[in-house]
Amino acid sequence: ETGVTQTPRHLVMGMTNKKSLKCEQHLGHNAMYWYKQSAKKPLELMFVYSLEERVENNSVPSRFSPECPNSSHLFLHLHTLQPEDSALYLCASSQGTAYYEQYFGPGTRLTVT
């Protein structure tokens, strides 16, 4: 596989469920990101990992928990979500965090019921 892949592509979960989103990059990059894209809002950066260490956490609620076990994989663990968390969750990677273009995955469309 090439580029950045994300699974699942679609997810429907209840407010009491626990689920995880997975992202994998095949580009040899050192930085990975989670973004949230809601309707009619700019993309919101959620988390940044550089060399497997979290370097940015943009005041994201604790019901979202990221994990970066190595430079190729990134997870977003979800629990007790709210309906307003329904959105497209995009993963991206880049060579580094400064001035490099980011390459995005296709996203996971999450619906919280």
Next chain:
Amino acid sequence: AQKVTQAQTEISVVEKEDVTLDCVYETRDTTYYLFWYKQPPSGELVFLIRRNSFDEQNEISGRYSWNFQKSTSSFNFTITASQVVDSAVYFCALLTGTASKLTFGTGTRLQVTL
């Protein structure tokens, strides 16, 4: 603070027309990078171009061209002879050293019809 404004929410053109997507940015940094991304209906953001603040040369890539003007803080994107496959949401983004993260505009939805 960093800000990117894409004033055009939606543009509709007929195939083969030329179309320009506007992007205006704000930053106090002297070193920064500007980007354009395309998001087709499939959802994935596709990287189109990166331009640094010291390089004001315009760039052309096939039917795509970019006009960077520091004097007006603009980085506009023109598609020549548009095609239906160009239909997508286009995002302009800004990356600065102090912010160390991409600031996106709200996007412009381009609809190209036959």
